[in-house]
Amino acid sequence: MNTLLGRLTPWIAGAAVLIALPHVFTSGFALTLMSQIGLLIVFALAYNMLLGQGGMLSFGHAVYFGLAGYFTIHYLNFIYEEQVPYIPVTLIPLLGGLVGLFFGILIGYVSTRRAGTTFAMISLGFGEMVTALTLVLVAIFNGEDGIQTDRVLGEELFGITYGPNIEVYYLIAGWCLVCTLAMFLLTRTPFGRISNAVRDNPERVEFIGYSSQRIRWLAFSLSSFFAGIAGALHAVNIEHVGFEQVSVIQSGLVLFMVYIGGTASFVGPIIGATLLYFLQSTLTGVTEAWVLYLGVLFVGVIMFFPGGLAGLISMHQPIWRARARLLAPLLVPYSRFLAALIVCVLGCIGLIEMLYFRSSRLSTETELVIYGVESDPFSAGPWLIFAAAAALGAFAIRKTYPGAVSAWNTAIADARARPLG
Amino acid sequence: MSSALTLAGLRKSFGAAEIIRGVDLEVEDGERHAIIGPNGAGKSTLYNLISGRFPPSAGRIHLYDTDITGRKAFDINRLGLTRSFQVTNIFARLSVLDNVRCGCLYALGHRYAWWKLVGRLQDVNEQTASILRDIGLWEKRELPAGLLSYADQRALELGIAIAGGANVILLDEPTAGMSHSEVEQAVSLIRRISEGKTLVIVEHDMGVVFDLADRISVLVYGEIIATGTPGEIRASSAVQEAYLGTGAN
Numbered sequence: 001m002n003t004l005l006g007r008l009t010p011w012i013a014g015a016a017v018l019i020a021l022p023h024v025f026t027s028g029f030a031l032t033l034m035s036q037i038g039l040l041i042v043f044a045l046a047y048n049m050l051l052g053q054g055g056m057l058s059f060g061h062a063v064y065f066g067l068a069g070y071f072t073i074h075y076l077n078f079i080y081e082e083q084v085p086y087i088p089v090t091l092i093p094l095l096g097g098l099v100g101l102f103f104g105i106l107i108g109y110v111s112t113r114r115a116g117t118t119f120a121m122i123s124l125g126f127g128e129m130v131t132a133l134t135l136v137l138v139a140i141f142n143g144e145d146g147i148q149t150d151r152v153l154g155e156e157l158f159g160i161t162y163g164p165n166i167e168v169y170y171l172i173a174g175w176c177l178v179c180t181l182a183m184f185l186l187t188r189t190p191f192g193r194i195s196n197a198v199r200d201n202p203e204r205v206e207f208i209g210y211s212s213q214r215i216r217w218l219a220f221s222l223s224s225f226f227a228g229i230a231g232a233l234h235a236v237n238i239e240h241v242g243f244e245q246v247s248v249i250q251s252g253l254v255l256f257m258v259y260i261g262g263t264a265s266f267v268g269p270i271i272g273a274t275l276l277y278f279l280q281s282t283l284t285g286v287t288e289a290w291v292l293y294l295g296v297l298f299v300g301v302i303m304f305f306p307g308g309l310a311g312l313i314s315m316h317q318p319i320w321r322a323r324a325r326l327l328a329p330l331l332v333p334y335s336r337f338l339a340a341l342i343v344c345v346l347g348c349i350g351l352i353e354m355l356y357f358r359s360s361r362l363s364t365e366t367e368l369v370i371y372g373v374e375s376d377p378f379s380a381g382p383w384l385i386f387a388a389a390a391a392l393g394a395f396a397i398r399k400t401y402p403g404a405v406s407a408w409n410t411a412i413a414d415a416r417a418r419p420l421g
Numbered sequence: 422m423s424s425a426l427t428l429a430g431l432r433k434s435f436g437a438a439e440i441i442r443g444v445d446l447e448v449e450d451g452e453r454h455a456i457i458g459p460n461g462a463g464k465s466t467l468y469n470l471i472s473g474r475f476p477p478s479a480g481r482i483h484l485y486d487t488d489i490t491g492r493k494a495f496d497i498n499r500l501g502l503t504r505s506f507q508v509t510n511i512f513a514r515l516s517v518l519d520n521v522r523c524g525c526l527y528a529l530g531h532r533y534a535w536w537k538l539v540g541r542l543q544d545v546n547e548q549t550a551s552i553l554r555d556i557g558l559w560e561k562r563e564l565p566a567g568l569l570s571y572a573d574q575r576a577l578e579l580g581i582a583i584a585g586g587a588n589v590i591l592l593d594e595p596t597a598g599m600s601h602s603e604v605e606q607a608v609s610l611i612r613r614i615s616e617g618k619t620l621v622i623v624e625h626d627m628g629v630v631f632d633l634a635d636r637i638s639v640l641v642y643g644e645i646i647a648t649g650t651p652g653e654i655r656a657s658s659a660v661q662e663a664y665l666g667t668g669a670n
Binding site for chain 2: 185186188189190191192193194196197199200201203204205206207208209210211214215218222
């Protein structure tokens with residue numbers, strides 16, 4: 001019983017967190033943010049069924065997200081005009097999932113015939129093609145303006161109308177939990193295991209009775225189903241879908257989320273989607289250089305932490321599992337390294353912001369405020385301070401990094417030395 | 422007497438180079454058949470043709486009564502033929518247990534199932550456990566396969582191949598690179614797993630070949646120059662001349 005309870009605990013805790021969040025962060029901004037993060041988690045997990053589980057790098061997965069979004073908007077509008085059977089908004093995401101599944105089966109049949117680079121290129125091609133179509137077929141997609149709807153169809157069960165944002169939040173939270181559980185269980189099925197096997201060694205799979213192509217197609221279709229659910233949730237949440245949602249930009253964003261979060265673990269995409277969308281929506285209002293920071297973060301993670309943030313956590317798991325106290329000696333070296341990193345990053349941000357301010361004459365702001373202090377980018381003082389911080393930080397990173405690594409090495413060796421309990 | 426595997430007039434060319442130049446071979450049901458020959462004789466190519474890695478340029482291949490010429494590898498595997506690889510070919514990031522488990526999923530009828538949990542499949546669990554014990558990797562079942570030692574990876578390679586319970590087993594140099602004691606273990610393992618099945622084995626270690634095989638075929642430059650019992654092969658002057666070398670000690 002201990003095991004069943006142990007297995008259920010994370011899910012119950014997750015549900016509790018989802019229920020409690022809007023009571024902790026009550027602002028309208030926070031509510032929209034959390035809703036959007038919830039549906040992006042579904043999208044990112046769906047994407048990782050391809051990348052992390054199946055070894056398929058797609059540059060065009062937003063196609064299934066976006067097309068389901070377009071379809072959802074149209075369907076809601078058609079319900080108003082009483083041209084289609086009524087479906088309660090609560091169940092509309094399922095419809096979006098079926099749209100994603102349909103296009104996943106169709107396009108996947110072509111694109112999953114090959115793996116590796118060929119697959120990646122075909123996915124890019126389809127991504128560009130569908131984006132172009134949304135701009136050309138104005139009757140369906142309404143060009144650059146996109147299409148919109150009103151999600152309030154009337155009262156559903158328990159008097160829910162989806163008028164207030166809080167009701168949409170709970171709709172998304174519910175679907176997010178169900179989809180996450182479903183995708184987690186999928187990794188534990190024969191399909192899930194063979195999908196991992198295809199990722200590791202597609203050729204060998206053929207000699208144990210499996211068609212690697214068939215597995216990729218199945219993974220692609222199921223992944224498109226969940227991407228479609230996320231797209232429909234997006235449509236309900238924002239009440240608008242445009243070409244951006246099918247475009248390569250959206251596809252790239254989900255790739256960034258999954259990579260930065262970590263492809264090797266199931267929770268990686270959840271971490272990545274949460275962090276990235278949080279940063280995106282809070283930083284876009286503060287700095288014009290957000291995309292630059294995103295790029296630097298992505299490159300940094302790929303170069304130094306290829307396992308992503310989840311990989312950083314999971315490399316400490318054996319230590320924690322062997323004996324939690326073994327983590328204690330890590331505290332000081334890690335803090336030193338982290339402090340150095342923060343100083344360096346703060347210095348670099350200061351430099352970048354001043355550079356941006358000087359180069360963009362269009363800025364309506366007349367003074368630049370960095371870290372709450374007015375900094376004049378036309379005097380030498382701030383430049384010197386930030387440059388010194390960046391250089392000092394970089395130097396300190398080099399000095400403290402070996403200490404952090406050797407502390408981890410010692411701890412992991414100690415952990416391996418004791419038998420697993 | 423029925424044949425498990427029949428090759429008739431088999432040929433394979435890569436560009437202008439003909440690697441397999443008309444092979445006729447019958448492997449009887451239930452026998453242990455070794456294929457020997459110098460490097461570059463075409464042994465691995467022959468395996469690749471039989472197991473469906475590439476189609477032959479000419480000739481037919483029968484598995485029992487079924488013509489498997491030019492069929493896809495997974496089709497041939499589903500008909501009950503399995504193979505191992507000379508260069509270890511495993512699923513590096515999966516655990517040792519999952520490697521073996523993947524080997525038996527299709528054969529036990531679970532195919533592409535995405536609606537049942539893999540840990541709950543009693544038949545798979547039992548078969549996986551029994552194979553892991555057989556190949557001596559039960560204690561290491563939780564490790565990622567990529568972290569195993571070379572000899573353990575060779576054992577796992579064998580485990581994946583036999584996990585589906587195929588009736589015809591093709592092994593490609595299963596003892597290559599092993600130490601003397603490891604070879605002994607491997608031979609007794611191969612003897613055990615091929616009990617009641619048909620085994621074809623490509624091997625360079627003559628001790629292993631003469632110890633294990635009921636019959637031996639000698640492949641030289643893409644042709645089989647002799648087939649017979651170990652005694653006959655040892656006595657054959659044609660074999661000595663072409664393969665062992667007349668002056669061999």
